[in-house]
Amino acid sequence: MNQVWFAIGCLGMAFGALIFGIGAHNAQNERWRILFTLNFFIAAIASVLYLTMWTGHGQSIVYDRPTYWVRYVTWICSTPLQILSVTYLGGTSLAFTSALVGADILMIATGFVATMSPKPINYIWYIVSCGFFIGMFYMLFNQYRSQASEKHPRSRRVFTKLITVHFVLWLIYPVIWILGNTGFNLISSTVETASYTILDVVAKVGFGFLALNCFKQLDQAGEAPRLERVFS
Numbered sequence: 001m002n003q004v005w006f007a008i009g010c011l012g013m014a015f016g017a018l019i020f021g022i023g024a025h026n027a028q029n030e031r032w033r034i035l036f037t038l039n040f041f042i043a044a045i046a047s048v049l050y051l052t053m054w055t056g057h058g059q060s061i062v063y064d065r066p067t068y069w070v071r072y073v074t075w076i077c078s079t080p081l082q083i084l085s086v087t088y089l090g091g092t093s094l095a096f097t098s099a100l101v102g103a104d105i106l107m108i109a110t111g112f113v114a115t116m117s118p119k120p121i122n123y124i125w126y127i128v129s130c131g132f133f134i135g136m137f138y139m140l141f142n143q144y145r146s147q148a149s150e151k152h153p154r155s156r157r158v159f160t161k162l163i164t165v166h167f168v169l170w171l172i173y174p175v176i177w178i179l180g181n182t183g184f185n186l187i188s189s190t191v192e193t194a195s196y197t198i199l200d201v202v203a204k205v206g207f208g209f210l211a212l213n214c215f216k217q218l219d220q221a222g223e224a225p226r227l228e229r230v231f232s
Helices: 002-025 030-054 070-090 094-116 121-151 153-179 189-220
Strands: 060-062 065-067
Touching: 002 030, 002 189, 030 070, 030 189, 070 094, 070 121, 070 153, 070 189, 094 121, 094 153, 121 153, 153 189
Parallel strands: none
Antiparallel strands: 060 065
């Protein structure tokens, strides 16, 4: 049954990448093309992940539990692009963008160590990973939202919605981790795989469409990112 979910994930991400790729090719200007391109690679990287698992790769038995370590390779490549997508919309400074990306990478890296560690040591690394998660979203809900609202006073609600959806979706990942075989083993392997797959598609393809919708609202308000100000 896991293979069916991997196939669904691969095709869903590939469809998203196709839509974003066409959007990038047909973008009306460079500002739109940047966002479409970021979302294309986010979905394309995730599609390769699911193709890898679909074909039976990227899995090892770690302390008597099957572990798809390839997820972390993909997440550490794709999630920084999602952060870049968010900071692009907000016109965030390079320094602050770097801080967010750094926290994100450390969150994924320590999550990987937690997954590959024996119990109960893995819970220590899990808590460390959650700490970076909290730190990253603290910065998003405070400094990022404040800076974005100052630069886009007519579009404050756009950024509140963007960050809130981002937070809710990413919050579900550590919940699945702690309920799955990496944690308390309260859900079956099939439920865990299905949960990750559905969440991945929504958190990447779905969030990509949300980011594009937010850009459209900024554009209509005359506050869309200007290339000369991006990451300035």
